[in-house]
Amino acid sequence: SCFKIMHDLLHFDMGGLYPAQFKANIPPDICLKIVEEVQYACCFWGDHLRFLHGKGKQCSIDIQEKVLSFLKESFLYWLEVMSILACLPAALSALSATHALSTETEVTQLAWDYQLFLHQFSYPISQAYPHIYISALPLAPRHSLIWKQYIDQVPQTLTILSNADEYWPVQLCVITGHEYSFTSVALSPNGSQIVSGSFDNTICIWDAVTQQPMGEPLQGHEHSVTSVAFSPNGSQIVSGSRDKTIRIWDAVTQQPIGEPLQGHEHPVTSVALSPNGSQIVSGSSDNTIRIWDAVTQQPIGEPLQGHEHPVTSVAFSPN
Structure with a gap:
């Protein structure tokens, strides 16, 4: 029903601003122009797809046909609404769900290309939805699927005569937020989250997907964080620091679990978790390696000695 509502009610220039008005002139009550049923359909169709996936179901052929029609006919109008409602992160999330759940090749290709479009132009689109047509679409690469699909449908837009990009850049986006340099990053096992440590x-x-921070920064280390890692099931995060300690965090509540693991005589340089998540290994500038019980948070045995200089990296074998 979400796709039917969007098919029936979405149209060009949902806010009545194109082409002249930009952020300074956006009426504060512009959201009132979007009726509630359209707001709901636009914001939550991606959640409904994920709900199907959570039930172990694939999208039916009928739903995939509706998704394909939406991507080919109404995508930019939907993006207008998501900009007006300040919901562009949810738009990226919905496209990610579409790309992951569909078995229709054309749907997955379009969803991925449209994600790249949003990654590249989310800032100007978030400032004022007319930028979708005034700057974003005209500047999209000539071989991008979104440019091919929509450029001829947009009136009064720019024409790039020379030096237009042909393909999307390799770099998708840049994440910023730490006050000082990043020192370590890790990806959660399901690919949905990134954890970073910093000076x-x-x-x-x-x-x-959205590159937005999830909650506040995790604080507790007294010196720079040198290494971070996710547990195999993604429920915990382990961090090592120049304060000579290792900390375990709940990845959901973002609260520390237990007390800091202490034992190294110099900064911790690297941490890793065993494949079953039961053990943590750490390397240090004190030239040693330590193995810890991830549950009791106690050291297992004596430090592993043999290196004559700082240990810079540690890892477990698959078994």
Whole structure:
């Protein structure tokens, strides 16, 4: 029903601003122009797709046909609404769900290309939806699917005569937020989250799709964070620091679990978790390696000695 509502009610220039008005002239009550049923359909169709996936179901042929029609006919109008409602992160999330759940090749190709479009132009679109047509679409690469699909449908837009990009850049986006340099990053097992450590002594968790921070920075280390890692099931984060300690965090509540693991005589340089998540291994500038019980948070045996200089990296074998 969400796709039917969007098919029936979405149209060009949902806010009545194109082409002249930009952020300074956006009426504060512009959201009132979007009726509630359209707001709901636009904001939550991606959640409904994910609900199907959570039930172990694939999208039916009928739903995939509706998704394909939506991507080919109404996508930019939907993007207008998501900009007006300040919901562009949810738009990226919905496209990610579409790309992941569909078995229709054309749907997955379009969804991925449209994600790249949003990654590239989310800032101007978030400022004022007319930028979708005034700057974003005209500047999209000539071989991008979104440019091919929509450029001829947009009136009064720019024409790039020379030096237009042909393909999307390799770099999707840049994540910023730490006060000082990043020192370490790790991706959650399901690819949905990124964790980062920094010289600012904090750890940040990011949504891998929207690149937005998830909650506040994790604070507790007294010196720079040198290494971060996710547990195999993604429920915990382990961090090592120049304060000579290792900390375990709940990835959902973002709270520390237990007390800091202490034992190294110099900064911790690297941490890793065993494949079953039961053990943590750490390397240090004190030239040693330590193995810890991830549950009791106690050291297992004596430090592993043999290196004559700082240990810079540690890892477990698959078994």
